[in-house]
Amino acid sequence: MSVETAAVAERPADRPPLLEQYRLMTLIRRFEDRATELFKQGVIFGTAHSCVGQEAIAAGAAGVMRDTDYLVGHHRSHGHLIAAGADLRKMMAEMFGKRTGYCRGLGGSMHIADLSLDILGCNGIVGAGIPHACGAALTAKLRGTGQAAVAFFGDGAAGQGAVHEGMNLAATWALPVVFICENNQFALSADWRAQRAVEDLADRASGYGMAGEIVDGNDLLAVEDAVADALAQAREGHGPTFLELKTFRRMQHSMRANLPDVRDPRLVEEWEAKDPLPRLARLLRDRGELDDDRVEAVLREVEHDVELAIELALADEDASAEELLPAVLGPQRRYPAPAAETERKLGFVAAVREALELELEADPSVILIGEDIGKVGGLFRATEGLYERYGAERIRDTPLTESGFVGCGIGAALTGLRPVVELQFSDFAGVAFDQIMNQAAKLRFMMGGAPSIPLVIRMVSGGGVRLGAQHSQSLEALFAHIPGLVVAMPSTPYDAKGLLSAAIRGDNPVIFLEQKLLFFGEPAPVPAERYGIELGVGRVAREGTDVTVVALGALVPHALRAARELEAEGVSVEVVDPRTLVPLDIALIAGSVAKTHRLVVAHEAVQFCGFGAEIAAHVAQHCFWDLDAPVVRVGAAAHPIPYQKDLEVATLPGPAEIVAAVQSLFLSG
Ligand SMILES: Cc1ncc(C[n+]2csc(CCOP(=O)(O)OP(=O)(O)O)c2C)c(N)n1
Incomplete structure (x- = not known):
């Protein structure tokens, strides 16, 4: 009995039948091959990335994930999406630029998401989705749902700051995440052997304080086992795992294939022989579950499914310009004016603090995330006393990891929380800028205008207290220039409270700028009640x-x-x-x-x-x-x-x- 045959014998009964996994992997391959042809014919444009050669990872992970587990993909995620049950026609329609596509033609191949399937999206910024997975896992953890998040990324992405920050955050907070590094050996032209000093990428796991494992990513059974174990660990509260799945990208970097393929032909040949699909087919044949007729039948089935998806999607309407602007921001809400005038006076920071407290009180999905916001109560004391009242789970002191915790806020916002993230100074937005500019601001649009991103990023802004060039800037124009962000800049305690309350209750990412000089202003009347001021009304x-x-x-x-x-x-x-x-x-x-x-x-x-x-x-x-x-x-x-x-x-x-x-x-x- 071969090792693999023995592994089949021990395979838990609750996993999908192997023949079904074979069919799924064949479907993914057919989808990618046809998409590549359609790209060459100019039906799909821009860029798209084939996962041919990596199908065992998609099928293996999906085979052991629960339907309710969160999935965060990357730029090469068609396989992950199909394995998670995404609709082939909507995927094709998206790549054709049709309004029936997953993102109404606004996102393209790299941004397909299906929140109804807990697929939180893919990403065109390498590594950027990792903190989102942490945020989704945080939602699951705080709500005690038993869900876990699975995040896919490449060997190239493993060098990105967002990946390191996300992993450290996940390990520090023992979040239920499985990080799946698909080491397909090349990041565009960069050979992974020349991109690291560790022996294996999974060696880094111990540096984050999490379990790490190297897995044969072309062995479906090994993938299933490793992901199942990691998910079990995550659900039991043992935190994240870093799985490095060794595999190989069979095709060129992108379907465009316009760059020279610098990979050694001997390496390509070596890995062709290790292709996961024939490998699984051999196993099934050895077990008598597959023969030529069955192979033919599976091929015909998947061809039918893919061709039908293509045919229907091609007949769909093109994306339309009317969709564009409404997809940028969700509608603003209106609020009644406070019931009565008041004599009570508060300073600017106290008004901010009061808004935070009232929203924390009113809505259990509101959480605060930031550096030194807990026992210290924030550098400018805007969260003073909130930790004592609402506890460490909701008033979350973070490591120094702006990109990590802003991204975590995005993931949490996508999955039902209302995070309020604090950057101590707006100048620090620089180190979180991708998460602000490419993620928070664009996810709603790229996903076709569907999801709400109820995320508030509070920042202390401006000069006046001799903190020098990197703690004193007023960067509002930078944020206002990026479609997809609401930018609030209150000037009175009354407005600070009302606008912040509205920002937290609203459905859009809001940059909330608190200018330092206002902290020294005279206290001014602020009603004690909870009220909101419509964002967009001067x-x-x-x-x-x-x-x-x-x-x-x-x-x-x-x-x-x-x-x-x-x-x-x-x-x-x-x-x-x-x-x-x-x-x-x-x-x-x-x-x-x-x-x-x-x-x-x-x-x-x-x-x-x-x-x-x-x-x-x-x-x-x-x-x-x-x-x-x-x-x-x-x-x-x-x-x-x-x-x-x-x-x-x-x-x-x-x-x-x-x-x-x-x-x-x-x-x-
Ligand atoms: C932040 C960022 N840098 C560079 C790129 C350009 N780029 C797109 S995919 C890619 C390679 C990514 O390699 P890896 O993470 O190993 O994934 P793979 O493509 O091998 O699946 C690069 C460099 C990008 N999209 N985002």
């Missing part, structure tokens, strides 16, 4: 008739001071606070300009390419005939924030700059 902070000053965040109090000074000169200033930059209440701004005929836009951020340019351009184009003078911008000079006190003060615009800007309008008018 306010007139002060009425006036001669000039409109649109001010952002910390510049609102400066603009109000400037307005008081200018009043003494007989100039009546209207101060408009947009409160959110995305969505932007442009109607409020345009209405004010129609009344005052003059506009100054002021923000703390660098003026060059700042958000003020967007407002100025809009008004210049759409309100031109209302203007009696050019639009003037106030912002910081184009250099990083300096440390030295006088230099920092001189860099940040204040009331004097706004006064001067307003005066210049009347001189030129």
